[in-house]
Amino acid sequence: MDDTTTPPAAVRRSRLDAAALASVIIGGLLFCSWFWISLTLLVSGFASLPALGTGLLLLIPWLLVMQAAVRLERRRVVAVHGISVILPPRRRSRRTGAAGWIHNRWLELGTGAFWRGALHHHLAMLVTGVFFLVFLALVWLGWTAADIALRHGPVEIGTLELSRWMLGLIATASIVLSAVMLILGALADRGLARGLISGSEDDLREQVAELAERRQGAVDSAAQERRRIERDLHDGVQPRLVNLAMTLGIAKNAIHTDPDRAGELVGQAHSEAKAVMTDLRQLARGIHPAVLTDRGLDAALSALAARSRVPVDLEVHLASGELPGLDREREAVAYFVVSEALTNIAKHSEASQASVSVTQTSEVLQVRIQDNGRGGAQVRRDGRSTGLAGLTDRVRATGGRLELIRPDGGGTALIAVIPLGARPAGPATPTARPAIQEAL
Numbered sequence: 001m002d003d004t005t006t007p008p009a010a011v012r013r014s015r016l017d018a019a020a021l022a023s024v025i026i027g028g029l030l031f032c033s034w035f036w037i038s039l040t041l042l043v044s045g046f047a048s049l050p051a052l053g054t055g056l057l058l059l060i061p062w063l064l065v066m067q068a069a070v071r072l073e074r075r076r077v078v079a080v081h082g083i084s085v086i087l088p089p090r091r092r093s094r095r096t097g098a099a100g101w102i103h104n105r106w107l108e109l110g111t112g113a114f115w116r117g118a119l120h121h122h123l124a125m126l127v128t129g130v131f132f133l134v135f136l137a138l139v140w141l142g143w144t145a146a147d148i149a150l151r152h153g154p155v156e157i158g159t160l161e162l163s164r165w166m167l168g169l170i171a172t173a174s175i176v177l178s179a180v181m182l183i184l185g186a187l188a189d190r191g192l193a194r195g196l197i198s199g200s201e202d203d204l205r206e207q208v209a210e211l212a213e214r215r216q217g218a219v220d221s222a223a224q225e226r227r228r229i230e231r232d233l234h235d236g237v238q239p240r241l242v243n244l245a246m247t248l249g250i251a252k253n254a255i256h257t258d259p260d261r262a263g264e265l266v267g268q269a270h271s272e273a274k275a276v277m278t279d280l281r282q283l284a285r286g287i288h289p290a291v292l293t294d295r296g297l298d299a300a301l302s303a304l305a306a307r308s309r310v311p312v313d314l315e316v317h318l319a320s321g322e323l324p325g326l327d328r329e330r331e332a333v334a335y336f337v338v339s340e341a342l343t344n345i346a347k348h349s350e351a352s353q354a355s356v357s358v359t360q361t362s363e364v365l366q367v368r369i370q371d372n373g374r375g376g377a378q379v380r381r382d383g384r385s386t387g388l389a390g391l392t393d394r395v396r397a398t399g400g401r402l403e404l405i406r407p408d409g410g411g412t413a414l415i416a417v418i419p420l421g422a423r424p425a426g427p428a429t430p431t432a433r434p435a436i437q438e439a440l
Contacts, residue, residue, distance in 0.1 A: 019080045024185035028132020031125040038062065038122065067108055070117030073124070077193040094392065096404040113197070120196035124189055131185030135178045142174030213396075220393040244272045297331045297358070304339055305356065309346045310371070313355040326365065330418050333394055334358060334367050337402075337416045340391050341369040349373025351411065363420060364400075370413040377404060377412045391416070 041062045048055030077083060093103035108114050148155055149167035156162075162170075251265035292300040298316045305312035319326070326334075338356055345354050351373030359366045377388065388404065395402045400418040407413050 020186040020190070021182045023076065023080045024128045024131060024135075024182050024189060027125050027128030027185075027189065028135070031129025031132065035122065035125040035129065038065075063109060064105065066118045066121070067105065067114065069121050070114055073117055073121050074197060077197060081190045081193060083190065083194055083198055092396075092401055096402075097406075100403065116196050120192055123196070124192050127188045127192060128185050131181050131188065135181040135185070138174045138178035138181060142171040142178065145174065146171035215397075220390075240272060240276050244269055244276060247272065292331055292335055293328075297326060297334060300331075300335050301338055301356065301358065304335075304342060308342045308354070310342070310349075310351055310354050312342065313353070315356070316358045318358070318360045326360070326420070330365060330398060330420065333398055333400075333418055334365060334416070336394060337367050337391055337414070338369060340388070341414050344377065344388070345369075345371045345373065348377070349375075349412065360420070365418040365420060367416040367418070368413060370407065370411060372409070372411040375406055375410060375412050377414075388414075 041058050045055040045058035045062060048058065093100040093107065095103050145167045149164045149171065154161060154163045155167070247265050247269045251262045251269065254265065255262040296318075298318060301314060301316060305314045338358075342354065342356075345351050349371050351371035354369065354371040357366075357368045388402075392402045395416050395418060398418050400416060403415045403417075405413045405415065
């Protein structure tokens with residue numbers, strides 16, 4: 001239950017409309033039901049802790065429900081009251097699978113925003129519940145007074161006689177006061193939201209910490225990319241350039257004594273120079289593929305699937321007319337996730353079939369790569385086989401997450417979820433086409 005979707009971080013205007021009044025009524029109904037259930041679970045859980053910790057059987061479900069309730073409360077406050085709300089990003093676990101999900105739940109419990117949200121959830125139900133009960137009492141009083149005035153006429157209460165006009169006045173005043181109760185309840189609800197979940201310095205500090213962690217992920221990803229380029233240049237291009245220089249040197253020395261031999265060497269050097277240019281083009285594509293810039297993500301992934309040694313079933317569902325297009329950073333991240341995953345499948349998985357699914361919604365871009373191989377893939381940071389670790393850092397730099405799961409049918413599935421709501425904290429990949437590629 002991760003925050004793969006979030007409401008707008010801030011709305012610039014406050015409002016009090018029918019939605020705010022309806023929220024008071026809903027809060028009152030929750031006060032009459034869920035409020036007491038929640039308190040019962042909480043008190044019973046703490047009371048049962050000394051009994052061999054059996055209270056955890058009540059507290060753990062309560063905490064999970066509270067985490068969902070806090071997220072719903074934040075969205076309700078933004079949608080209903082339109083106040084500015086800081087939604088602090090949560091620290092996310094780097095683990096995958098069930099362990100990562102449990103760790104994420106634990107990390108959320110350690111934030112002040114969660115506990116303030118839980119307190120606001122109950123106080124909002126309590127406050128709106130009081131106003132709602134007074135509203136119901138006034139509506140009942142007004143309805144009863146109007147019914148008596150219309151059906152029975154004047155009535156006597158002890159020594160006091162109430163005429164039809166007096167009963168009508170009581171009914172009118174009760175209805176007006178009931179509407180006032182709803183308005184006051186909405187104002188009180190908005191005031192609670194401003195005080196408890198509209199944001200604080202702690203939230204800003206959490207946001208700064210999360211952005212720093214994203215930046216570190218971008219730095220780590222860029223460092224790994226730089227090491228890859230250095231390795232490719234040192235092991236691939238540099239020896240061929242040395243060989244090219246030696247061939248031209250021999251041809252230079254032989255140009256007067258053995259012109260035929262010199263011509264043959266120049267021809268070899270020419271062929272070697274074209275081969276080195278091809279290597280440099282491939283290296284430049286590794287930085288930012290030309291097809292990704294020229295034709296977009298769909299065509300780039302099709303090219304990857306066509307070059308793969310393992311047959312690939314590719315499905316790409318990108319933005320239609322009503323959805324915004326992808327920026328270059330997120331396109332590059334999705335491309336490299338698929339590229340690295342298909343390379344790992346071909347080298348290590350012994351798979352006979354792979355599938356790639358890319359789906360864009362209004363909020364996230366989800367990339368899923370699955371194979372039917374022997375499994376065993378891991379995210380390692382020990383200096384060897386760090387490709388998946390680099391992908392994890394690259395995806396995290398966008399504010400997303402990378403999960404490695406093992407489906408029941410065998411093989412491995414890699415799922416990258418890349419949010420589309422904001423630009424990355426740092427450059428996960430270079431965004432300008434490299435100068436060497438332009439020169440070639």
